[in-house]
Amino acid sequence: MIPRTDSLCQTPSWNEAIANAFTSPEELIDYLELDKALLPAARAAALQFGLRVPREYVDCMEKGNPQDPLLLQVLPLGAELELQLGFSTDPVGDLAAAPAKGVLHKYHGRALLVTTGACAVNCRYCFRRHFPYQESSAYLDRWQSALDYLRSDPSIHEVILSGGDPLMIADSRLAELFQALEAIPHLMRLRIHTRMPVIVPQRITGDFLEELGRMRFKTVVVIHCNHAHELTSAVCLALRRLQESGVMLLNQSVLLKGVNDDVETQIQLSEALFDVQVTPYYLHLLDPVQGAAHFDVGREEAQVLYQKLLQRLPGYLVPKLVYEKPGEASKTSLTL
Ligand SMILES: *Cc1c(COP(=O)(O)O)cnc(C)c1O
Ligand code: SF4
Numbered sequence: 001m002i003p004r005t006d007s008l009c010q011t012p013s014w015n016e017a018i019a020n021a022f023t024s025p026e027e028l029i030d031y032l033e034l035d036k037a038l039l040p041a042a043r044a045a046a047l048q049f050g051l052r053v054p055r056e057y058v059d060c061m062e063k064g065n066p067q068d069p070l071l072l073q074v075l076p077l078g079a080e081l082e083l084q085l086g087f088s089t090d091p092v093g094d095l096a097a098a099p100a101k102g103v104l105h106k107y108h109g110r111a112l113l114v115t116t117g118a119c120a121v122n123c124r125y126c127f128r129r130h131f132p133y134q135e136s137s138a139y140l141d142r143w144q145s146a147l148d149y150l151r152s153d154p155s156i157h158e159v160i161l162s163g164g165d166p167l168m169i170a171d172s173r174l175a176e177l178f179q180a181l182e183a184i185p186h187l188m189r190l191r192i193h194t195r196m197p198v199i200v201p202q203r204i205t206g207d208f209l210e211e212l213g214r215m216r217f218k219t220v221v222v223i224h225c226n227h228a229h230e231l232t233s234a235v236c237l238a239l240r241r242l243q244e245s246g247v248m249l250l251n252q253s254v255l256l257k258g259v260n261d262d263v264e265t266q267i268q269l270s271e272a273l274f275d276v277q278v279t280p281y282y283l284h285l286l287d288p289v290q291g292a293a294h295f296d297v298g299r300e301e302a303q304v305l306y307q308k309l310l311q312r313l314p315g316y317l318v319p320k321l322v323y324e325k326p327g328e329a330s331k332t333s334l335t336l
Pocket of ligand 2: 118119120121122123126127128163164165195224
């Protein structure tokens with residue numbers, strides 16, 4: 001028998017995977033054999049913040065299951081349109097904290113670069129759904145004002161590439177940025193916050209790995225994985241390749257109602273991360289962003305869940321339970 005090689009031959013490039021993503025609620029609902037009654041609300045909510053989800057990620061979902069934990073993260077729902085008191089469009093005070101185009105400098109020693117507003121996926125709970133990236137991305141002037149700012153403050157030792165998703169930027173442009181950052185003597189560490197290894201694992205290209213390996217920086221990649229079902233074999237392979245390039249891997253996730261707000265799901269996630277040598281770093285409470293209130297897990301409930309995790313897992317597999325309070329000098333811990 002001729003072995004099936006189509007999965008190998010047909011793996012699209014990362015650009016193709018993004019270009020082929022589902023953007024139509026109707027197509028996604030059809031493909032997953034879901035109840036068509038979901039469609040009108042999905043369409044209405046998608047007008048505010050578009051549906052976007054690559055096919056590989058959709059293929060990890062269970063067909064016919066409207067409660068699938070991966071589906072819930074990406075399917076627009078009518079609940080998003082209900083205005084909720086206490087939920088805003090800039091919940092973490094980002095707009096007040098930008099000292100230069102695309103730079104957020106809220107914490108001592110580290111500055112965050114909003115490299116792009118683009119993402120491979122639109123996560124419904126994301127504060128990005130309201131962020132005015134057109135005015136705020138550091139790439140607008142080819143990083144110049146962001147780089148000037150980093151140069152001007154010798155207390156900054158770590159630069160965090162964030163977004164959107166910094167790995168939406170082509171390797172050649174990233175290489176330019178890396179070189180400019182390397183030339184700033186007081187920078188010691190590079191951190192990349194990205195969901196791409198989880199959503200489009202083929203983004204971890206040979207060129208990108210080579211560039212990471214070449215740099216003088218010690219590099220930390222913080223992935224964003226909310227559920228063990230997201231760690232497919234392709235994702236694990238991408239993570240292994242990052243490790244082999246000397247990258248330290250951490251995970252941050254968001255505590256989301258119906259997705260990962262139970263003890264067993266959290267344990268499975270931590271254990272699956274351990275299997276691929278990724279350390280759980282942060283478990284974020286939801287930012288109170290307008291349109292995402294239906295994902296909210298209350299503080300007390302989160303703390304109860306957290307106590308159970310502490311009882312069940314070794315300390316190094318328990319992420320820190322945190323949230324972001326505008327004006328604070330660090331993330332605020334709920335773990336005490
Ligand atoms: C979360 C965040 C960081 C990183 O905080 P760590 O505790 O170092 O992970 C840095 N800058 C900004 C603006 C942030 O929101
Ligand atoms: S990948 Fe991250 S930044 Fe992009 S939509 Fe999802 S949560 Fe938001």
